[in-house]
Amino acid sequence: MIIIIGAGLSGLVTAYRLKQAKIPFLILEAKDRTGGRIFTKTTDNQTPIEMGATWFGKQHQNLIGLLNELKVTAFPQYQGDYYYYDDPDSPHHGKYKLPPQEVNYRIEGGSKNLINKLFEKLEKDDIRFSSRVEEIRKEKKELIIKTENNNEFVSEQIILAVPPKIWAHQITFIPSLPQDLLQIAKNTQTWMEDSIKAAVEFEKPFWRENSQPATIMSNSEPFTECYDHTNQKEDKFALCGFLNPGLKNIEAPKRKDLVLKQLANILGEQALHGTSYHEYIWSEDDYVKWPKDSFMHPHQNNGHPIFRQCFLNNQLIIASSESAATFPGYMDGAVEAGERAFDVVNQNFERLKGH
Structure with missing residues (x-):
């Protein structure tokens, strides 16, 4: 055995x-x-939200081989044309065109x-x-x-x-x-x-409809990385990414408020009206x-x-x-x-x- x-x-x-x-x-x-x-959480609206491992690229041939063997499909991670560097105290604060980059993929269904x-x-x-x-x-x-x-x-x-x-x-x-x-x-x-994953679910991908950046980067704000988390069928919508690890020391409602405020500052008031908020603090997991x-x-x-x-x-x-x-x-x-x-x-x- x-x-x-x-x-x-x-x-x-x-x-x-x-x-x-x-x-x-x-x-x-x-x-x-x-x-x-x-660790994929499924919301009440049946939206798959990744609280753990999410992306892979064409260089990851061991994983791709296994996905093909098991007939598990994948789809390209939506990037959009722009990203937002969020640091109000930096001269580089603002919206920028995304440079050419390798495509990342996500697994269908999470x-x-x-x-x-x-x-x-x-x-x-x-x-x-x-x-x-x-x-x-x-x-x-x-x-x-x-x-x-x-x-x-x-x-x-x-x-x-x-x-x-x-x-x-x-x-x-x-x-x-x-x-x-x-x-x-x-x-x-x-x-x-030491990671904190967080996501905000929405009824519609308003950031796409408004031609706003879905990718957010920051060294000082709650979301240090945030990405479009729309599913393959494009009928479930969320923004998901990594939070500043130091935020684990504040209460969960305050953490959520800070996340929503950051998104609203970049994407507008629509960001305040998500249907659900999810997070997972990996440093609290004893395993x-x-x-x-x-x-x-x-x-x-x-x-x-x-x-x-x-x-x-x-x-x-x-x-x-x-x-x-x-x-x-x-x-x-x-x-x-x-x-x-x-x-x-x-x-x-x-x-x-x-x-």
């Missing part, structure tokens, strides 16, 4: 491949949902559509939710996994499909993992860990940001080669997006890491069958 810790994109990719290869496995997921940092497609390939008993792993103990040729609710599982191999900093701080390993690995893992930035008081540079130690080694006599495999050799931290990196973890397990499985 193979144990996969984490039901984010990398863990589900590994599980999908194991299912195809008829190799027994079980996923242990600390939360009550799949997806990890892919990023969760990819997660759902992978999950549909599994059986109900392939995953245990609300199963936070506290301890991994090696006994002879087996690994014993203990969860916070005192359940124990026995495995021949374990795949760590959660961010390195999380497992380094939250899981006890007996015997201990090498100190250089633990030191690097504890100092590996978890992509999105993304831990410890709470740590700060690391974006992508610090992401893609470090030590994460592509196996440990505990080749029975422990690291497979979060941060472990990927290319595009670590992103969806493409998660797919690469999941595929690599499967290859390691499958090679071992084929070797054992040959004896």
Whole structure:
């Protein structure tokens, strides 16, 4: 039995491949949902709002290959002709023509559509939710996994499909993992860990109708990045992006007011009449940001080669997006890491069958 810790994109990719290869496995997921940092909220109006991973480009061939295999479609991110640099104290404050740039894409129905497609390939008993792993103990040729609710599982191999900093701080390993690995893992930035995603839903895309900029950039205002979040069918509308991380220290209603005020200053009074407001503070998620008081540079130690080694006599495999050799931290990196973890397990499985 193979144990996969984490039901984010990398863990589900590994599980999908194991299912195809008829190799027994079980996923242990600390939360009550799949997806990890892919988190699409659906509003009362059935508008998909991305609170997590959103965009990809043509260079992300691992992800594109998986989307094509699963027949999950994507569509170009609407940019418009202009962007707005929002900094009242800067001489560059104002509206500018967007320079030529590579097209980004979004997944039809939201990023969760990819997660759902992978999950549909599994059986109900392939995953245990609300199963936070506290301890991994090696006994002879087996690994014993203990969860916070005192359940124990026995495995021949374990795949760590959660961010390195999380497992380094939250899981006890007996015997201990090498100190250089633990030191690097504890100092590996978890992509999105300090981010706040926010979105305002609207009945109509008035910014398009008024030829206003849908892309907003700022170093000082609430939305540091904001984009058109219209769906592929162009019948659900929102503006969505990243907030200044420092805003996590104020109350939610005040944060919303500041966001609406910023949009109204740029787009006019219509921006005050959204149908709903949504946000997610990733630094408040214990399975993304831990410890709470740590700060690391974006992508610090992401893609470090030590994460592509196996440990505990080749029975422990690291497979979060941060472990990927290319595009670590992103969806493409998660797919690469999941595929690599499967290859390691499958090679071992084929070797054992040959004896």
